[in-house]
Amino acid sequence: MVVYAACAVISRQSLMASSPAGEVVGWGSIVLPHFEPATVFTRIAAGWGHDLALKSDGTVVAWGDNLSGQATPPAGLSNVVAVAAGLYHSLALKSDSTVVGWGANVWGETTVPAGLSNVVAIAVGNGHSLALRSDGTVVAWGDNAGGQINVPVGLSNVTAIAAGYGHNLALKSDNTVVAWGDNTSGQTTVPSGLSNIIAVAAGGNDSLALRSDGSVVAWGENSDGQTNVPVGLSNVVAIAVGSSYGSHNLALRSDGKVVRWGDNRFLPKAGPVELSNVVAVAAGMSHSLALKSDGSVIGWGDNTFGQTTVLRRDMATVWH
Template sequence: MSPACLRIAACLLALAAAARTQSKVLAFGDNSYGQCAVPPTGTVYVEVVAGGSHSVSRRSDGSIVGWGYDLYGQAVAPAFAPLTCVEIATGSDHTLARLSDGSLIAWGDTSYGCCLVPALPPGVTYVEVDGAAQYSIARRSDGSVVAWGANFSGQCNVPALPSGLAYVEVAAGGAHSLLRRSDGVLLPFGDSSGNLNTVPTPPVGTEYVEVDAGTLHNVARLSDGAVVAWGSNSSGQCNVPTLPGGLTYVEIAAGGAHTLARRSDGSVVAFGNNTAGQCDVPTLTLGHSYVRIEAGNNHSVAIRSDGVVVAWGSNGSGQCDVPALPPALPFADLAAGFVQSAACLADGTLAVWGNLPSAPALPADLAYVDVDAGWFHLVARRSDG
């Protein structure tokens, strides 16, 4: 996934689901749509993701099980054989897939034109795609970027490229986007409230290597391991803590009005809005470190080096009630939707439960190798691309 605005949306959701590296899945939180009614398992979960109102899981036999909300048809991919899917992305109510011939297909809510993929010039293919609330953005093999859909804040008005340069990364926020160029320069466009479009100049000899977009603020990591943030600073979410000597930042995550940053020693710092305790990072036990972070609107989630998941902050729907695991059964990945859950199995299959139909059956000898979900839809990539 993962686009930044969808990570934020996913963490607003009403439940949490976790996948074990072996054959057990636990789900917890609001179960009004059956999102915690885990399907029977006969294989091992290897990956799990969830969208706004549906969930998806992949099992070790390569199958996908999906469930959740499907009002706009965003959960049912159109036929594209004999081509294969090589990348997936989601918006709030629509889904995009990049195919093996370099084309894009999109389905789901079309009310803002976010599924009307622009035609490609001759000899050009799509190489990256991202989705936001009601618009889509994609990078092409010639280094250009196109965006389409809702354009109320100018988020589809892609800046022109200087000669000799290309775009190399895209990050989509609520109603704004960030593009990283081949020279390391960041170009924001769209919603400019709270100085969202005022990118700090990197120090001489450094360049931007990672970006993330929150609701009304942006975060970026530099090649020297420093982190900068800008935009709305209403709760101090742009006040990046000073690093101790010898350490660097290695991962960033932007939430609703708070920010997480993981350091090279495996510790995590959080800053910004803490009204729900979303910045109160749990203390690590001796010998452990954090290996992944995720920021929601008012809560935070992290995976430790021993595979244990910890969550803190707002828990109104049980989104921080991570169940305990028996010994030697660490978590491999986790995600949660609004009224659904998903678990990924080691056999390449996906288990999905809640208000969404099962995933399409796979041809023989194939497996699902990647899956992602938006608010009301899901997408998956197969082992043949």
């Protein structure tokens, strides 16, 4: 007999749950708002209470909390190749390597530095923003309460970036990690000897690193067990970290299945059908997103702001 540790009601017709091993499963069906049948989503991003999805035509769809306009992409926004979502703001990277920001601008987080160009990746924290340039350098702007926009002098050869509540991670070409910003919970104290890293993720006050052997390393705050990587977790190809409230982490395995650990408060209880064929994951405030190989997006967890009421490509059911 399989016992499921936690579940969430996504709609009146559907449930999702995590097993004791942390695998995400679901059952029932979801009928969600109509979207053009030809639409395919290619990227996803989860913020505190809002989410973003990039369509194959280079436009952006947003839903959830819109208190500061963070779920209202600028009119005419197109040619987007990547998106990032934070507390109350969002960023989009365009094909011309420029960045567009919208939503709250309390700390200047959506005021993209003049002349910023040649950007290849973006990341968003609580109230700050990051951009990785093609020359391997990093540019940061916005809130600096924890020193998170004080990019380490001489930082170079960066290949990937991640932003948490008030800290950042940079993955270098030698597969090592550099961290800076708030270190209240040890989130910027990179484990000694950490090497062979191929991806990094930051959220709330904890950090994750994916090693080339498919294993995951976690450090920082552990109030919800978010740094207790499940024993035996392997064959991981992507990672995601949630926010500081409802802190949880996700790992996407090579078999297309998702493993989660950390806070469970928005996932009550019950039974079967594994979420599979997942190609990307994103974690927000007490909610998660998964992008499937068919271009559809599934959301689960807290739905206070409608952040798990995902727009699907059609009116069909997700599971039977």
